[in-house]
Amino acid sequence: MTTETPVLQAPATASVLKNLDAVRAMIKRHKLNDYIFSVIGLLALVMALLTLLVLFSDLVMDGYARFNLEFLSEFPSRRAAKAGLLSAWVGSALVMLVTFLTAVPMGVAAGLYLEEYAPKNWFSDLIEINVTNLAGVPSIVYGLLALGLFVYILGLGQSILTAGLTLGLLILPIVIVSTRESIRAIPVAIREAAYAVGATKWQVVYDHVLKYSQGGILTGVIIGMARALGETAPIITIGALTFIAFLPPSPVTDVAPFINFEWLSSGFTVLPIQMFNWLSRPDHAFHINAAATGALIIIVTLLMNGTAIYLRYKIRKNIKW
Amino acid sequence: MINPTTPIKAESKDLNFFYSNGMQALKSVSMPLYENKITALIGPSGCGKSTFLRCFNRMHDLYPGNKYQGQIVMHPDNTNILENGVDPIEVRMRISMVFQKPNPFPKSIYENVAYGLRVRGVSNKRMLDDKVEEALKGAALWNEAKDRLQDLAFNLSGGQQQRLCIARALATDPEIMLFDEPTSALDPIATANIEELMSELKQKLTILVVTHNMQQAARVSDYTAYMYLGELMEYDETTTIFTRPSRKETEDYITGKFG
């Protein structure tokens, strides 16, 4: 077995020293490219942020007048000054709850199954492609699906339950993908170490895989929820009410059995719909309300994303990969 | 010369191994592991030594499509651990492994060592405490760790992490310990500590170690096996292999004429 002996040209330093000026000019050119690119990148970033900032401040300035507690605790009314968001944000909160309960167990379980248990063949590849595609389906299509399936075929009515299920399906691909990604991030060495100590497959999945991917999964869930908060089209399609002056029945009552589920089948509205409703009125006063609602939605979205980032940081503190 | 009366802990008999893509990684490898001795596997990259090592704790079962042919028989019970009816989990409870890069779990030091016991259903705190202490002492880590058992394992240095992995593998009282290039990611002092540890551990159990570093094999092992392209080229006492190997291929590899 012959090994190759290295063949060296004259040492590199010689060639640099010989053409020092040319080399310096070349380095200068390359650095100029660096600089130009970083300026372009910065410009693009600034423009994007500036646009968002301008929009947001516009909303805030328009809706400033309505930033007070009554806004949040009043029902909508025909008089703009008295119209409030109570039914809207309660509706949003309840719909988010159902969305969460729909998307998370199904999404995490599906992601877990696809990563850990499904055999790796063309079929599972097909599934993976389709799941990723689902994330790009327009939300109004989900609305149509919900209308046909949940409202009419299953007879669930135009209720919080239907809205929650629809949005849950909408964000399901996001949860599945982020579950799979966080599971994939776990190094093989950790799994092998767990198996090597004599753990069964389920022990490895439960004690290690699920535990270490919590951060990633949580981030995906919160991002999905933030998106669901602002979804309007599917909710309209399934028929959320636009002017309701009542709240869904409380889930907690003072009569046995202290929890009821009537609220699930109640009519409702959500923040984006309320905003849309106010916007479509000719009275300018309502537009102020709409602006305030818009600002509120953005603030809540930012808070949710911020929480996601913070939680992810905290959970991942112990993880070094 | 090998003393014929030394007891054998395990032996491979005509072991062949095929990866899922059809490649044959081991060709008819037959080799004993003497009890309470350290056996080293050396050979150039791709010779099959890690593949051979991982047959012993059925690591290959984790990846579908791999096929074993032949036997690995454990003594004194004469079980062929490669047989279909034998549960790999059971095998891994008798044979544990330490990996190349230290890979502690992202848990506390205590939990890392206790994990092997927990999966076996041990939950009594006192028993766990005792076993964890015993394992950490056995891995020469107790003094450095006893005041920080709840600390994250990742806060330990590289050499300490590897000793923690050894403690984790020790906690379950294995009969055989497999080391896959255990010091290739460590500095010389940490390496020396691990080698010293291995010499002590062999009093309690049997060790099979794969190493790229020939001097390490010479320092640490009692028996050495030289493998090349999936075949066992030569197996003998370490002193014989390093002073007068029988085969030219072994001599060429050991003296650095090839490899």
Added chain:
Amino acid sequence: MQSEHIFKQYDAELEAVRAKVLEMGALVELQIVDALESLVSGNTKLAKKVVNRDHEVNALEVQIDEDASHIIARRQPTAGDLRMVLMMIKTITDLERIGDEAAKVARFALKTSETDRLLAPRFVEIKAMAATARDMLHRALDAFARSDATKVIEIAHMDEEVDEQFQVAIRQLITFMLEDPRTISMSLEVLFVAKAIERIGDHAKNISEYVVYMVKGKDVRHISLEDNLLE
């Protein structure tokens, strides 16, 4: 040696040490020849040259020891390389002793030429012994240069020859001493010369045994000739 190391520098170092060993061997051989010549012909200048050259022999021994220990420290030689380095270290010890014995003979030559040369005819046996011993060394060095382990048998036979010749020389010297007691002190000196040459033969035999270990990994020292033949 056969194939090359991946570290070409290692090959170069081993070669350099081997070359030095052979150089030392050639020098020692020359010492033997010159020492005998100075004894037989009474050439005091040659005898002085031999005595002074012993310093060169010793210097080579020191150098080679140093080089060998460098190789051991840096290269951690194993198997064949290890055996070669170890045996070279032992070989130069024997070579250095041979050199000392040759210097002894040369010193005796210096003394003898000052006194009368009554014993000139007695040197015949010594000359024969010395020729055999020198031939032994030559063959042993040759065996080392060629990594030839087969020479040990013939060299062992030659050593027996030297021993016999030594016994003959002793008998003749005794006879001589009995005939003329005035020659006793001179005869004793001659005896010491003969002994020195006999030792040279032993050292040469040792070197041939080292070659066997180097090539085969088998230690044939302290094994009788018969057992050796059986291998």
